[in-house]
Amino acid sequence: MREKLEEAIELFQEVLIYGSEHVVKTVNVDVWNDYSPEQIQVLKILSTQGPLSNGKLAEIQGVHKSAISTRMKKLEEKGLVASDKDPNDQRAKIVQLTTSGEEVLKKSDEAIYESIVKLFVGKVEEHEVDTFVNTFRKLKDILHMKGM
Structure with missing residues (x-):
């Protein structure tokens, strides 16, 4: 379990880094200039x-x-x-x-959504997105409870 959790943490950190870089480089919306x-x-x-x-x-x-x-x-x-x-x-x-x-x-969120959709099309299946959403809902709930 420890190895898998360490890998999950490492992957999560990398996704945050690369995801942020992707969004900054590809999202072209006025609010991001302002x-x-x-x-x-x-x-x-x-x-x-x-x-x-x-x-x-x-x-x-x-x-x-x-x-x-x-x-x-x-x-x-x-x-x-x-x-x-x-x-x-x-x-x-x-x-x-x-x-x-x-x-x-709202403008920022829409631009990010469009960027991610373009990135995912043909590479990520709907059931994979469902798994991702379920996992992140669980993590959010755990973190939210811990923060209280």
């Missing part, structure tokens, strides 16, 4: 997690709070996120996605 991958990731996090504090965003992205503050300032200036004081902690802000942020994220 926003960094890290900014798009912030939008995705807010889309899936809901409103969060800057501290929690920094924790999820694995960066210092100052990096998140810079990203938030730029995204807020562009109208993609909005922040309000945290009702539980007046020193903290809660950031949420705006309608404009949702639109930018």
